[in-house]
Amino acid sequence: MTLNNLIGKAKEINKKTIAVAAAEDHEVIEAVVQAINHKLGNFLLYGDREKMLELLHSMGEEYVKHEDIKVIHCNSKEKSAELAVKAVHSQDADVLMKGNIQTSTLLKSVLNKEYGLRTGRVLSHTAVFEIPNYDRFIFVTDAGMNISPTLEQKVEILNNAVSVARSIGVETPKVAPLAAVETINPSMSASLEGAVLTQMNRRGQIKNCIVDGPLGLDNAVSLAAAKLKGIESEVAGMADILVVPSIEVGNILYKSLVYFAGAKVGAVISGAKVPIVVTSRADSAESKLYSLALAVCYSEK
């Protein structure tokens, strides 16, 4: 499976509708147009009408009155967030996408008690990587959402990642809670959490996956490294999902894969009623497209 396959998979799904908050931004419109060209879905664009039309026009006359694009004027970014979220709430849209707006502003609407998209679950970030010379997807969570998750929150973060993996065909993902060591060290909380998550999985408190941790990154992804350490595990060397101990680990691992290992990546926020796509300006156009494809697949689960 490659991320390009994922675009194909997303295309096969009945057309989904993506609501974009504050779409008046060159890079957002570029991603929208690219997604339209790949027939990934219909778009509801909320924001400054004039600017959005101008940007669409700059991409080509055909996008100004495209049957898959609807432009809705909003006087403020807050209003665009509210209306985009409401579109999802009323089931007029299946995916929410952040445009040129602070994530916190968008999340305020997402978490609104009247019209928001709360489920009671933790919102978390799951990234899926296609790494050169690597034969399968590697999921990393949470690299971008929860700053200091508690154990309870880590369980939900793990569950969210499992649901993302299952939505794109990894039926029973192997999950490695990462630490700096694969043995339990009482002074390293990540190693304790790894052990606890593993046992919660054995007791049926975490389902639809196989958890075994703590593992080092080496023995999580390399069978040779796992063998060298004599680790007996269904997960070691074969991990699909890497649960990182802190946002610093997740963020720096994410960037190391992109900047040093030449990996491709898509990502989605799960835990709300629908997938949320939060791309950043630094993401490549390709990566934004992968994130949209992932969200479309995930919304179908």
Add this chain to the structure above:
Amino acid sequence: MTLNNLIGKAKEINKKTIAVAAAEDHEVIEAVVQAINHKLGNFLLYGDREKMLELLHSMGEEYVKHEDIKVIHCNSKEKSAELAVKAVHSQDADVLMKGNIQTSTLLKSVLNKEYGLRTGRVLSHTAVFEIPNYDRFIFVTDAGMNISPTLEQKVEILNNAVSVARSIGVETPKVAPLAAVETINPSMSASLEGAVLTQMNRRGQIKNCIVDGPLGLDNAVSLAAAKLKGIESEVAGMADILVVPSIEVGNILYKSLVYFAGAKVGAVISGAKVPIVVTSRADSAESKLYSLALAVCYSEK
């Protein structure tokens, strides 16, 4: 500069002596023989005499009575650690190397008040990476020694890495304290520490380098990413030394570079009277050689 260049640089230095504690191990002897072949130094091998000679013999008859190898029998691993450390203490050796012995057992001798190698400074791990398609060395600290360093300890960890970088020709290293964000976020201690370390450098409390943090990994190593975020900094995009916020970040970044990015690496422990080489079984033979070369250069500083 490549790690192979570093071997050349180490060769040019007047022959150093490396004391190895518990050398009775196939992989350790292999590394010793490789270093001998590259004329990196003389070796004092402490451990089980018979086993060491047998292993040397298995590598070739010429290594059994090699002029650059001296074999000293010890009845226990503890004794081999003690004698190896004493050899350094009495200036018969310039570098200490861990053989088939627990790191904690070796460090007990290193920290011995009578004959040990204490300097009062924090011992820390500095790794130097040669990354494909990357034009300079990247140093990462601390990926393997200090579990939860305090701010004071981070300052010393940083200073140790600066001294390692300077010993191999990076005269005024650019130092990036890493965090998940490049802005200060009061709820992310790594970002606060980054700011504090930067200001300590401006006030002259951290010398011989330029510190600027917090930085994300992307804007620390990529000029394009730094520009995109509009970061004005002498370090951003040009960092030589990455100071990581926790051992988990260091360890996982280290392994990500080796396993996913195909990087080559050497590492050394600094902060004692001489460099200490602590390789692990999972390190490649090449990596062990690089670590020895790095330690030889560093012992010359």
